[in-house]
Amino acid sequence: MTCTPITSGRTPGPEWTSPTHLQDAVRTRASGGPSGRSGHRMVAWKRQLVLFGGFHESTRDYIYYNDVYSFNLDTFTWSRLSPSGAGPTPRSGCQMSVTPQGSIVVYGGYSKQRVKKDVDRGTQHSDMFLLQPEDGREGKWVWTRINPAGAKPTPRSGFAVAVTPNHQTLLFGGVCDREEEESLEGDFLNDLHFYDAAKNRWFAAQLKGPKSEKRKRRRGKTTEPESADKQECGGAGAQGPLEVVREVVTEDGTVVTIRQTLAAPGSAGRPPSDEEDSPDNASGPVVGPSPRSNAMLAVKHGRLYLYGGMFEAGDRQVTLGDLYCLDLHKMQEWTALVEMDPGAQEWLEDTDSEEDSSEGESAEGGDEDEDSGESGAEAGGALSGDTCL
Numbered sequence: 001m002t003c004t005p006i007t008s009g010r011t012p013g014p015e016w017t018s019p020t021h022l023q024d025a026v027r028t029r030a031s032g033g034p035s036g037r038s039g040h041r042m043v044a045w046k047r048q049l050v051l052f053g054g055f056h057e058s059t060r061d062y063i064y065y066n067d068v069y070s071f072n073l074d075t076f077t078w079s080r081l082s083p084s085g086a087g088p089t090p091r092s093g094c095q096m097s098v099t100p101q102g103s104i105v106v107y108g109g110y111s112k113q114r115v116k117k118d119v120d121r122g123t124q125h126s127d128m129f130l131l132q133p134e135d136g137r138e139g140k141w142v143w144t145r146i147n148p149a150g151a152k153p154t155p156r157s158g159f160a161v162a163v164t165p166n167h168q169t170l171l172f173g174g175v176c177d178r179e180e181e182e183s184l185e186g187d188f189l190n191d192l193h194f195y196d197a198a199k200n201r202w203f204a205a206q207l208k209g210p211k212s213e214k215r216k217r218r219r220g221k222t223t224e225p226e227s228a229d230k231q232e233c234g235g236a237g238a239q240g241p242l243e244v245v246r247e248v249v250t251e252d253g254t255v256v257t258i259r260q261t262l263a264a265p266g267s268a269g270r271p272p273s274d275e276e277d278s279p280d281n282a283s284g285p286v287v288g289p290s291p292r293s294n295a296m297l298a299v300k301h302g303r304l305y306l307y308g309g310m311f312e313a314g315d316r317q318v319t320l321g322d323l324y325c326l327d328l329h330k331m332q333e334w335t336a337l338v339e340m341d342p343g344a345q346e347w348l349e350d351t352d353s354e355e356d357s358s359e360g361e362s363a364e365g366g367d368e369d370e371d372s373g374e375s376g377a378e379a380g381g382a383l384s385g386d387t388c389l
Helices: 279-283 351-365 369-387
Strands: 020-023 026-029 041-045 048-057 062-072 077-081 095-098 104-116 119-133 141-146 160-163 169-179 184-196 201-204 242-249 255-262 296-300 303-313 316-327 334-338 346-348
Touching (some): 041 095, 041 104, 048 104, 062 104, 095 160, 119 169, 160 303, 169 303, 184 303
Antiparallel strands (some): 020 026, 048 062, 062 077, 104 119, 119 141, 160 169, 169 184, 184 201, 242 255, 296 303, 303 316, 316 334, 316 346
C-alpha cells in the first residue's frame, strides 16, 4: 500500500453539507456554515452544536481543517467562532467531548502532509486542548493547551469515544500507523482508557475478571508467584499480557489471523488465588473485542456497548460486525452479545491485482483447450497462495 490514499482512520466517510430544517412545512437552509468535509467532530453545548476540524479530499488534493463553527438550535443559524489562544493544528478524527465544567476537550486526531510528489506523510496527534467560553464575553472562546497526568493512551487514530454517566470520557482501540516512504503498516489496538476532566488525568481500564467465589479451591498445588498480567489465563511462565490468536475462515476459504493482546485483569498487585490457577480458568474462552479501529461506542444505564470496526490483514481491510457489552460499574469482563460471524466478514482489497490475475489466467488457458483443466488447477493454487495469510 502507498501512503497517498490514506485518510483519517482509513475511511474518508460521506461528504457533509449544511443541515436543513423543516419548520411550518417550509424548507429552510442555514447559510454561513462549514464547508463540506468528513472526519470532523461535533458536540452539543447548551443550545448549540459546536463543530471542529475535519478534512476534504478530492482526486487531486486534500485539505485538513482546524476551524470551529457553532450552530444555534433556536435560530438555526451557523456562526464561525474565532477563539483566542493557540489551538490545535488542522486534523480530523480527534476526540471531542464536553466536560462537567462546561468546557470542550479536543484530543489527538490525524492529519497528513505532502513531503514530495505523490508521497504523503501522516501524523497521529497526541496533544490535548481545552476550548472554553471567556467569562463575561458572550460568544467569545479561548483555546488552552493542557497536559494531563496519568496513563496516557499511545498515539493512534481511528479510536472510538463515548462519555460515561459520571462524565468521564472513554477511549477504545484505534490503530498506530508505521509509515515509510512507500508503505504503511498499522498496529491495531483494543485497550480502553478513561479521561477524568475534573482531575485532568488519564486512567487505563483494568478489568477484574469474572467472579469465582463458588469454585472449589485446589489444595496441594504448588505455584510460583504470578504477575497481574497472567491471572486470567492461568498459564505458567507467561510474564506479559495474554495474546489470543483467532483464525477466521471466510466464504472463499481465505484464512485471516487476528492477534489480540488482552490487558491484565484485576487491580495491580492483587495476589493470585488457587481458584485462578484451576484448569477451568486456564481453558476457558477469553471474551473481548479484538483489536480494531473505527468501532462505535454507546453508553446506556451504566453499560458500554461496542459494535463493529475494521482491521487490516496484509492488504486486506476486514470489516467486523460483532457486538460487546461491558458493565462500567462492575468492570469485570466483556460480554459478547453478537459474536463475530466468519461467514459474514467483508474486506476491501486492491482490484488491480485481481484484474492482473484474471488476465494471466486467461492467457494461460487460451492456448490449448485440452490443457484448460491443468492450467485452471495451477491458477487456483496460485490464487490460494496469494490470499491465505
